Amino acid sequence: MMKARVIVTLKNGVLDPQGKAIEGALGGLGFDGIGAVRQGKVFDLVLSATDKAAAEAEVAQMCEKLLANTVIENYAIEIE
């Protein structure tokens, strides 16, 4: 059994209104010096695979097909 973490973030240049809203809210709470905020998603998966390379390839397929919109998002995979 392996654990995989997938982090999906917006590509550079893609507008992130949610991040902008958080940036504004942090400023409103009195936090200074916030340059930029971008929000993304994280997925924690438990896999029954035992081979690390095979697990990573499978998770990459999941990202391409479901977890990330590769037109506007990047994904990073960590296997534990």
Add this chain to the structure above:
Amino acid sequence: MMKARVIVTLKNGVLDPQGKAIEGALGGLGFDGIGAVRQGKVFDLVLSATDKAAAEAEVAQMCEKLLANTVIENYAIEIE
């Protein structure tokens, strides 16, 4: 200027219907051996702080006040 990444995940025992839906969708796409899927959030912040410890303390305050609901969520901070 420092970059901080905050990862917010649901605490153990908190129901995650979104994760369950993703788990079902992955099964429907033919991915076998998925044990569990939990979804969380990631925030990438750019800070003007120059001291790593001070930046980490400030980001922890942001998590407590805005970024995470500490009743049901855990947060982890990475400073680069």
